[in-house]
Amino acid sequence: MPMPAKAVLLVHGGAGVINRDSMSSEMETRYTTKLGDALIAGHKVLKAGGSSLDAVVAAIQVLEDSPLFNAGKGAVLTRDKRIELDAAIMDGASLQAGAVGAITTVKNPITAARAVMEHTEHVMLIGKGAEMFLRDIAKKIGLTLVEPDYFMTPLRIEQLEEALASEKERYGAASHSKTAHRKTRKAVGFDENKFGTVGAVALDQSGNLAAGTSTGGITAKRYGRVGDSPLIGSGTYADNATCAISCTGHGEYFIKHVASYDVAARMKYLKEPVSIAAPYVINTTLRECGGFGGMIALDRHGNAAVPFNTPGMFRGAVTEDGEVSVSIYCD
Amino acid sequence: MPMPAKAVLLVHGGAGVINRDSMSSEMETRYTTKLGDALIAGHKVLKAGGSSLDAVVAAIQVLEDSPLFNAGKGAVLTRDKRIELDAAIMDGASLQAGAVGAITTVKNPITAARAVMEHTEHVMLIGKGAEMFLRDIAKKIGLTLVEPDYFMTPLRIEQLEEALASEKERYGAASHSKTAHRKTRKAVGFDENKFGTVGAVALDQSGNLAAGTSTGGITAKRYGRVGDSPLIGSGTYADNATCAISCTGHGEYFIKHVASYDVAARMKYLKEPVSIAAPYVINTTLRECGGFGGMIALDRHGNAAVPFNTPGMFRGAVTEDGEVSVSIYCD
Numbered sequence: 001m002p003m004p005a006k007a008v009l010l011v012h013g014g015a016g017v018i019n020r021d022s023m024s025s026e027m028e029t030r031y032t033t034k035l036g037d038a039l040i041a042g043h044k045v046l047k048a049g050g051s052s053l054d055a056v057v058a059a060i061q062v063l064e065d066s067p068l069f070n071a072g073k074g075a076v077l078t079r080d081k082r083i084e085l086d087a088a089i090m091d092g093a094s095l096q097a098g099a100v101g102a103i104t105t106v107k108n109p110i111t112a113a114r115a116v117m118e119h120t121e122h123v124m125l126i127g128k129g130a131e132m133f134l135r136d137i138a139k140k141i142g143l144t145l146v147e148p149d150y151f152m153t154p155l156r157i158e159q160l161e162e163a164l165a166s167e168k169e170r171y172g173a174a175s176h177s178k179t180a181h182r183k184t185r186k187a188v189g190f191d192e193n194k195f196g197t198v199g200a201v202a203l204d205q206s207g208n209l210a211a212g213t214s215t216g217g218i219t220a221k222r223y224g225r226v227g228d229s230p231l232i233g234s235g236t237y238a239d240n241a242t243c244a245i246s247c248t249g250h251g252e253y254f255i256k257h258v259a260s261y262d263v264a265a266r267m268k269y270l271k272e273p274v275s276i277a278a279p280y281v282i283n284t285t286l287r288e289c290g291g292f293g294g295m296i297a298l299d300r301h302g303n304a305a306v307p308f309n310t311p312g313m314f315r316g317a318v319t320e321d322g323e324v325s326v327s328i329y330c331d
Numbered sequence: 332m333p334m335p336a337k338a339v340l341l342v343h344g345g346a347g348v349i350n351r352d353s354m355s356s357e358m359e360t361r362y363t364t365k366l367g368d369a370l371i372a373g374h375k376v377l378k379a380g381g382s383s384l385d386a387v388v389a390a391i392q393v394l395e396d397s398p399l400f401n402a403g404k405g406a407v408l409t410r411d412k413r414i415e416l417d418a419a420i421m422d423g424a425s426l427q428a429g430a431v432g433a434i435t436t437v438k439n440p441i442t443a444a445r446a447v448m449e450h451t452e453h454v455m456l457i458g459k460g461a462e463m464f465l466r467d468i469a470k471k472i473g474l475t476l477v478e479p480d481y482f483m484t485p486l487r488i489e490q491l492e493e494a495l496a497s498e499k500e501r502y503g504a505a506s507h508s509k510t511a512h513r514k515t516r517k518a519v520g521f522d523e524n525k526f527g528t529v530g531a532v533a534l535d536q537s538g539n540l541a542a543g544t545s546t547g548g549i550t551a552k553r554y555g556r557v558g559d560s561p562l563i564g565s566g567t568y569a570d571n572a573t574c575a576i577s578c579t580g581h582g583e584y585f586i587k588h589v590a591s592y593d594v595a596a597r598m599k600y601l602k603e604p605v606s607i608a609a610p611y612v613i614n615t616t617l618r619e620c621g622g623f624g625g626m627i628a629l630d631r632h633g634n635a636a637v638p639f640n641t642p643g644m645f646r647g648a649v650t651e652d653g654e655v656s657v658s659i660y661c662d
Contacts, residue, residue, distance in 0.1 A: 122583060123582075126433060126557055128554070128555060222451060223464075224460015256421075256428055256563060261593070269596060
């Protein structure tokens, strides 16, 4: 199903080596259904006259709550079998932004990012300090706290073990990781060890844009690694004057190329429409240096772009009228 | 002393409310001498044919080691009387970058950022995870580790107490903070509670640019707050195709406007020279929304810009021939 040229809300659930022949139709259905649920949740907010920020949060929460995606429940594990979640949100009307890095106890990290934006004078809080603030404010603003175990799923534990075994194998130690690796690759259907971030961008009835991104990072990441998702201008950006963007992919490349702000800069300075600027950054700037991934981008007139330079990207759009489209592969 | 139009190395030691009438000539001399030392240390590297990365590290280490600046020894304290140091470095030739957030035991945080760039596949490591990696690799690569107490100075403890008392006063509790505040303001000579980040940008004989920034953040910051300094594209950026930049100021504004990459984007897309692009971002984009601070910027031909929208910025430049200039106020 091709994406519509116009939309009020876009979501993604990660980009990567997602091939038709390695994905069962049952898995396809599970992913597309959940992306559709996220779009419907966000659309409901917008249709009722809610803000683009509320719509972004509503859509992302659905994806965070699903173990299918690498964000919230079902996030990938760090090298030492921990969960560290990153998220960011940005308001295109005010340029206010909030981000969290390496948090472990807020059920929906996107709501934690929003709490930083709305209840501190800072943009980014990380680690234990962020946790302290979030625990303090949780009751007052209705943040749901959970034990870190809530986020862990058997599949992610298995993927971590494989990743570590595969590393060991590469350095010469004996291991059976290859077989195990193949097994899970087949079960999951794509290389979600590396990708699977979720994100949303929305345009509300007042013409305001917002963007949000949430992720568990990459499997077996070094404890303390922060990718592009919570970095304003890299994985997440929104400005009514240009567009709202959420990225997914090999974060380090998106950081070095300041990928999401680069799209905004091309629109602002080169007067490129979002349909040219976003694909350029993904298919030329990033692709040329081996930076794999994709992004969703929406401008103030509802023009949508969903470029990716990987075999697939979980993505979806909903129009003002509530028409939902969801895609996985390169159409 | 006006800055030269051409340079091979620029440094800054923070921007803020730095007025001639509140700064003793003895303090002035201490600051200008240390900035000069940093420039000489970096110039020595460049003159010997060393890389711009090495020069940036050499210059920043001098400023980190001095208790005068808010980086390394003498960094400001968090709300709960802790030290949390952030730093970033970027190589304009390869776009490789490294950053650390909220670290507490590496004597020179700029060397920690470089270790992340050169010895991991990540760009950013934060908090405890970063510490674990840095401790593991310290011996192998010659990182100097210290106890967190090393960084603390009596002045910074006093400033924290004043900041907290002043907050309390604003909310109605009795306190003697005002007198204390005046006392220290006079002793220090400017509002370095807020600013005082250090940074360097350099151009080596091979024509390669590099940028680095190091900071303790802002006094009484919420534990876990990350400002713009360690964020690639916000406080630090380098690309041979455009320029090398290090920022200082109210970090949250520099994050939301992706300030350092915005200069690069203006150069790349609007074809503005660095002497136009850098002042535009500081004096128009940031100033218009109340974002105070400054930056140092250097392009591949040695064209230098040192814009700031505060009353002063500690800054300095050295030319290829080793001519050193240092300034504090608006000349």
